[in-house]
Amino acid sequence: MNTPTTTIINTINFIIPVLIAVALIVLVERKILGYMQLRKGPNLVGPYGTLQTIADGIKLFIKENLNPSTSSPTIFLLAPALFLLLALTMWAIIPCPQPTLNINLSLILILGISSLSVYSLLGSGWASNSKYSLLGGIRSVAQTISYEISMGLILLSIVIIAGSFNINSIQNTQQNSWFILSCLPLSYIWYISTLAETNRTPFDLTEGESELVSGYNVEYAGGPFALFFLAEYANIMFMNLLSVIIFLGGNSPISITPINIIIIAIKTGILSSIFLWSRASFPRFRYDQLMFLTWKNYLPASISFIIWNLLIISSINILPPNTFI
Template identity: 40%
Template sequence: MWKMIILINFLILFFMILMSVAFFILLERKILGYIQLRKGPNKFFIKGIFQCLGDGLKLFLKEVNYPNYMNFFVFMISPMIGLLISIFFWFIYPYIGLNYTMIFGLIFMFCCSSFMVYIFLLISWSSNSNYSILGMIRFVSQMISYEVSMMIIIINLMFLINSFNLNDFYIYQINIKFFFFKFFKFLKLLIKFLAEMNRSPFDFSEGESELVSGFNIEFSSFSFIFIFMSEYMSIMFMGMLIFEMFFGLMMSKFYLNIFVLFFMFMVIWLRGFLPRFRYDKLMYLIWKLIFPLSLFLFVFNFSLQLFNLYH
C-alpha cells in the first residue's frame, strides 16, 4: 500500500513536470517576445495561454523524417532514453510528507548526469549528419569539461553536511544559509549549470547560425519533443537543485517554487540579452579559471575533513 502511494505520487510529479515544461516554453516565448519588442504567442485562447498545447499536438502529428543513412534503432530509441534519464533526476526529490528520501541522491544524480553525455552522443551519431557530428563534438567536450568542475563544487558542499542526501541541505541551513558565505561557489555553479544545460551564452551545440540546430538537426515530430522536453526538464531540476543546496528551501515548497520560477526567468533573460561566447573562451574559462579554483577548494576542504577526523 505504501509503495503504491509513492508510485502514485511519482506519476503525479511526472504529469506536473510535463505540464510545467509546456508552460515553461510558453513563458520563454513570451519573455523573449517582449525583450525583442514584439508580442509573442497571443492568438490561441486568452493571451495565447494554450499555444504550448497546440504546438505539442502539432509536433506529435507531424511526419517523422528518416535520413537515408541513419542507424534506425538508435535514432528512434535514444531520445526516449534521454527523456527517461531526465525523469530519473527527479527521483532524488525528497518527499517529506511520505517519509521518502534517497540517501545517496547526489551520487545518483552524478551517474544520471554522466550518462546523458552518451545519450546525446548516440543522438548525433545515429543521424549520420555532418552538422550533428559537429554539434556532438562541441556538446560532449563542453559537458565533460563542466561536469568535472560541477561535481567538485557539489562535493565541496557535501563536505559541509557530511551526507549524500539532498534533504540534509535543509537540515543544515535552518539557521544560516550557505548562500551568504559560499556566494562565489553559487556563481560558479550557476555558470556550470548554464553550460551543462546548453543554454545561452553557452549554446554551442545548437548554434543556428553555423550548425543549423546542431546535434538534433535530423529529428522531427515526437523524437524532437522528447529531446526538447528532456532539456527543459533539466533546467527546472537544476533550478530546484541550486536553490535547495544554497538556501535549504525543500521543506518550504511554496518558496522553492518561487525561486525555481525566478531561476527559469533568469535563464530566459540571459538568452535574451547575452551574445554567444567564442568556443575557445568557453574552454579557457573552465580549464584555466574555474577548474583550478574548484580543485584548490576541494583539496582544502578535504584536508580540513582529515584534520577534524584525526583530531
C-alpha cells in the first residue's frame, strides 16, 4: 500500500537522478562543443570544470527575476513550472529498472503528456507580450504538432509488431532481436523527429537566436529561465532513453538489475552524444524546410510502414495474441 511518505520517497528517487543527468549532459555538451571548436570549454570551476554546471545553476536561481510590466504575470510564472513538471512526469513511466507508474497504455500517456508541453511554450510566448516571444511560441506549437504526427505513426508501427502499448512489453519483445534491425528506416525517421521535438539544432526554430532573439523565453531571466533550461535537457535525455527502449532493446542483452541500468545509460549516452554532435555540425534549417521534411517525407513514409507491417503480419498470420493490450 502506497503511503504519502512512500510516494514522496519514490518521487525523489527518480527526480534527483534526472536532475543529476541534466547537469552531466550540459557539462558534456560544453566539453564536446569546445573540443570540436578547438577550445577548452569549462575548465576553471572545480576539477577540469566539472562544477561549472552547478555554479551556473546557483547563479541563475539567485539572480533577480525580471517580469515585464505589460506581461500576464500568472501565466508568465506558471509556464516554466508547468514545462518542467511535464518533463519530469514522463520519467515516472520509464522502466529503469521498474517504472514509478506502471500503466498498460504507457505509450499513449507519454504522447499525451508530451503534447501538453506546447501549452507552456505558447503560454510563455503569449504572456510575455513580446512579438519575438509570441512568434517563438507559435513556431513551437506548429513544429511540435507536425512532428508528433510522424512520431505517433512510428509508435503505432512498433505497437503492431510488439502487440502492446506497454513500454515493458515492447522492451521484453526485443530480447532476441532489436527493432532497429527490422525497422531501420523507422528508427532513422524517429531519431530525426526527436531532434525536432526537443527543439535541438538544426531544428531549433522556436528559439532562432538570429531572428527571434531566443524566441519564447526571450523575456525570462533567473529562476524561470533555469526551469526552461532544465526541462529542455530533461526532455532530451528522456527522448533518447525512449529511443533506446523502443529501438535498441532497452536493457537487453543483460537483465541483471545493476548491469541493465548501466547498459541503458550507455546507450542513452551514445544517442545523446549524437544530439550534441549534430549541434556542432549542421546549420539551422529554414522553417519551410523544417515543415517540408515532416509533411512531404516523414509522414508518407510512416503511413507506408504501417500498411507494410499490417500486410506482412496478416499475410503470415503472426499477429501477437495480446495486441493492443
